[in-house]
Amino acid sequence: EIVLTQSPGTLSLSPGERVTLSCRASQRVGNSYLAWYQQKPGQSPRLLIYDASSRATGIPDRFGGSGSGTDFTLTISRLEPEDFAVYYCQQYASSPLTFGGGTEVEIK
């Protein structure tokens, strides 16, 4: 099983700041099948990034994904008020599929 570790657990930031979220895998994620999701309270997860660096349909270009192998990053170039949420990474390269524990981005 591929274990995904996200860091930090919580980030306290202000609108306009740049954000970098980390997702580290316990073993190589094949084909870079790594996705990032955003979830707000009471809502379903929303796909942001797939295949480590491809933006999903309708996702603003301030969201960017990078990485390969075991180290992946989600970057938000400039935080907007609607970006305060919890972010999860997920690998879909091998079963069991697994999620990271999440990073909460909260308003400072």
Add this chain to the structure above:
Amino acid sequence: QVHLVESGGGVVQPGRSLRLSCAASGYSFSTYGMHWVRQAPGKGLEWVALLRFDGTTTYYADSVKGRFTISRDTSKNTLHLQMDSLRVEDTAVYYCATGGGWLARYWGQGTLVTVSS
């Protein structure tokens, strides 16, 4: 556009069974694999099960293997999750999701399952 609607959640006693459904529309049902993902109250996301796009193969998390069964009815464009021998720790919002390959691109709104005596 892709639309997924879960149903069947509710309150059930430990050891009992429950069947969840997910009605899909807006795409060719047999094109994508389909997942169940759950989220316990105040916790993170946990992948539960996957049914391959052609319906031939299923995959399960260790925590539900042998107790849960994922299946589909292509005549009704509906995904199911049969949950047997339910435990208190199965309490969660259950989401169905689908997308290309094993990617969960589209998600439903979820249905709450509470296992309690």
